[in-house]
Amino acid sequence: MSRFFSEKFTDLEAYVPGEQPMDQQYIKLNTNENAYPPHPAIAEAVAAARPLNLYSDPECLEIRKTLAGRLGVKPEELVMTNGSDEVLNFAFMAFCDSHIPAVFPDITYGFYPVFAHLYQLPYREILLQEDLTVRVEDYLNAAGTIFLANPNAPTGIALSREQIESILQANPYNVVVVDEAYVDFGTESCIPLIREYDNLLVTQTFSKSRSLAGGRLGYGVANPEIIRDLETIRYSTNPYNLDSMTLAAGKACLENDDYNMANCRKIIITRKRTAAALEKLGFEVTPSSANFLFVKHPALSGEEVYRKMRERGILIRHFSVERIKDYNRISIGTDAQMEALVAAARDIVVSC
Ligand code: PMP
Numbered sequence: 001m002s003r004f005f006s007e008k009f010t011d012l013e014a015y016v017p018g019e020q021p022m023d024q025q026y027i028k029l030n031t032n033e034n035a036y037p038p039h040p041a042i043a044e045a046v047a048a049a050r051p052l053n054l055y056s057d058p059e060c061l062e063i064r065k066t067l068a069g070r071l072g073v074k075p076e077e078l079v080m081t082n083g084s085d086e087v088l089n090f091a092f093m094a095f096c097d098s099h100i101p102a103v104f105p106d107i108t109y110g111f112y113p114v115f116a117h118l119y120q121l122p123y124r125e126i127l128l129q130e131d132l133t134v135r136v137e138d139y140l141n142a143a144g145t146i147f148l149a150n151p152n153a154p155t156g157i158a159l160s161r162e163q164i165e166s167i168l169q170a171n172p173y174n175v176v177v178v179d180e181a182y183v184d185f186g187t188e189s190c191i192p193l194i195r196e197y198d199n200l201l202v203t204q205t206f207s208k209s210r211s212l213a214g215g216r217l218g219y220g221v222a223n224p225e226i227i228r229d230l231e232t233i234r235y236s237t238n239p240y241n242l243d244s245m246t247l248a249a250g251k252a253c254l255e256n257d258d259y260n261m262a263n264c265r266k267i268i269i270t271r272k273r274t275a276a277a278l279e280k281l282g283f284e285v286t287p288s289s290a291n292f293l294f295v296k297h298p299a300l301s302g303e304e305v306y307r308k309m310r311e312r313g314i315l316i317r318h319f320s321v322e323r324i325k326d327y328n329r330i331s332i333g334t335d336a337q338m339e340a341l342v343a344a345a346r347d348i349v350v351s352c
Contacts, residue, residue, distance in 0.1 A: 008120065015114040018317050027337050030315040032153075032182075032292050034211040035333040036263040038253060042212075045252035050244040058239040063247050066254045067219065071191055076224045079231055082241045084181055084205035084218030088147070089115055090233040091201060091220070095145045095175040096121045103144035105134055107324055109153050109179065128155070132286055132294075136163045140170035149179040151187050154319065154329040156288025158187040165190075168197045175226070177201045182290035184209030184264045185271070191221050198223045201230075208291055210253050210260045217242065217250045267291050271332045277342040281349050292331045294324075299352050302326040305345075312344040 001010065018031035050056065060080040068075045081087040092115040096102045101122040104112045116123040126138045132155045139146055146167065151158035168176050178190045180202055190202050201222040206212035220230055234241060253260065275285045275293055286294045296302060302325050306318035309328075317329040330341065 009118075012117055013114070015111050019315060021315070026310075026313055026315040027333065027340055028315050029331040029333050029337065029341060030317040030329075031213075032208060032290070032329075032331045033213045034208060034263065034291070035267070035331075035337065036211055038211040038215075038249070039256040039259045041252045041256055042249045045248040046245045049248035052244060054244075056240050056242060056244040056247060058235075060242055060247060063250045063254070066251050070254050070257060071221065073191065073194065073221055074224075077194060077221055077227060079220045079227050079234065080242055080247075081218045081220065081234070082246075083207060083216045084179065084203045084220075085111060086241060087203045087218050087220040087230065088112075088177070088179065090230045090237075091145070091147075091175070091177050091203070092116065092119055092121065094229045094233050095177075095201075096123075098122065100174070101144040102147060103139070103142045104147040105152065107132065107152075107155065107321070108147070109149050109181075110319075112147050128152075133157055134159055136166055139167045142167075142171055142174065145174055146171060146176045147179065148176070149181065150190070151182050151185075151289040153182065153290065154292070154317070154324070154327070155286050155294050156182070156290040156292060157286055158289040161188040161190055161193070165193060165197075168193065168200055172199060175199050175201055177203065180204045182208055182292075184261070185291045186268055186289040194222055198225065201226055206250055206253060209264050210257075211263065212249060212253055215246045215249045215253075217246050264291075267332050270335055270338055273335075274330075274332065274338045274342060278345060281342075281345055283345070292329050294327050294329050296326045296328070297349065300348070302328050304352075305348065308348045309341075309344055312347070314341055314344055316341075 064075040064078050064080060068078055101124050102116045103124045105128050106125040107128050124144060129135050164178055176199055180189055183189050194200055201220055203220050206215060206217040278295055279285055283295045283297050297305060302318050305328050306316060309316050
């Protein structure tokens with residue numbers, strides 16, 4: 001830390017992303033990317049993007065229109081961001097302050113507490129139940145801005161739309177942010193509720209179901225007033241938050257969305273098969289609706305499983321957080337990658 005760093009950040013613990021080794025020596029199952037490459041039309045669209053000597057379109061008009069058509073909403077119900085991390089960042093800025101705490105589960109996406117610390121916001125963590133599910137009753141009259149990943153990460157466990165709706169109804173004076181980063185792998189989206197609930201903000205991303213993690217494209221969906229608040233923050237931060245190549249890639253990606261949704265269906269099948277194979281080896285597997293599994297083995301520590309997988313050339317994600325330190329999160333790769341994962345797991349279990 002330099003001697004110039006503002007005092008307010010001296011205790012800030014930054015978010016730690018999963019490892020991104022730049023060589024291909026690992027089977028990489030640690031950051032929930034999509035195992036399938038983006039549609040080939042995307043490379044062509046990027047090559048033909050708006051000339052880079054010009055600024056990108058700050059209104060993101062074309063992609064907003066295309067995405068609005070795809071989601072069945074209006075362009076003014078959408079804000080486009082640099083990954084969904086950015087719309088979440090904007091939501092913490094826009095809808096929390098010293099009187100309005102952020103409220104989220106104790107086990108959830110690790111960026112939420114980082115944003116709360118960054119903006120020096122009060123926040124309240126609500127314990128997940130023993131079985132790692134969210135207890136809906138704990139979020140009724142939460143007296144703060146609620147952030148719920150649905151399905152949750154890293155557990156993969158989802159709430160139904162009806163359960164989220166009861167949280168929306170019980171918190172009419174606060175925004176409820178539903179982070180749907182993994183929604184396309186088998187969870188009901190809350191987007192159809194945005195016209196009924198003016199306190200709902202749904203966030204989604206192209207990183208997982210649309211194979212564009214490196215493109216950094218996310219968005220928020222809400223009633224136009226919430227969107228205008230987020231636009232005020234966006235224009236006060238970086239009106240050119242999306243570059244022309246990403247805007248072109250995103251549009252081409254949506255024009256080939258059948259390809260993306262077919263990949264999601266493949267991933268769901270691979271997830272089911274992998275979960276069953278790991279359960280046969282004695283692993284406990286949470287019921288995941290995401291493109292990852294959250295698993296632990298009664299005879300092995302989470303750290304041990306992580307280390308032994310790494311020795312066998314497989315990267316998975318271990319969290320040192322006390323309550324989940326015996327678990328690992330395993331992204332769903334191709335069938336061949338998951339067969340290698342299951343073979344390594346068998347080897348590790350047999351030799352323990
Ligand atoms: N929400 C959750 C629950 C996530 O796991 C992630 C991925 N790390 C994100 C949001 C953000 O992803 P992105 O910025 O790539 O859209």
